[in-house]
Amino acid sequence: MDDKTLITLVEKFGSSQLAELELNDGSLHLVLRKEGAIRGNGNAGSTAVPAVGAVGTVAAGSTSMVNAASDHTTAAEHAVHLGLPVNAGSPAATGEVITSPIVATFYRSASPDAPPFVEVGTKVKAGQTLCILEAMKMMNHLEAEFDCEILTIKAENGAMVEYGQALFEVKRL
DSSP states (O other): OOHHHHHHHHHHHHTSSOSEEEEEOSSOEEEEEOTTOBOSSSOTTOOBOOOOOEEEEOOGGGSOEEEHHHHHHHHHHHHHHHTOOOOTTSOOOOSEEEEOSSSEEEESSSSTTSOOSOOTTOEEOTTOEEEEEEETTEEEEEEOSSOEEEEEEOSOTTOEEOTTOEEEEEEEO
């Protein structure tokens, strides 16, 4: 299997509803599991797969910025698709939206017992870490491209996020 096919397979697995995928084509044995996936045959004795990873940084230029008012419907559609809460009664957004540059698992802090990188109302400097996006066991720090204030956090901690999904609504400072 060539590299391009393997990368495509991993990306499609990441965006799918599958919890586990095992592939054996003779020269390659590949097992992909999403965090929290159940190992084994589904019996009561199965255990969750822990996450392990390395640390990397998402380049600041890879964060997409769009007008939040025009992306409001798209973000709501993504939230419904992923089972995330949607503020149906909230007014139209007035800030800019920072979106996910990759399909990944969204983490608000460096570890479960650490404080979140940002909260609503936090004033952030350019280059400051906003969250961690875990993809293929790589921990990618998403950094602010400019000074801003966090207006809303649009993703749930530990949830899968799609490419282009709104993560934060911010106001430039």
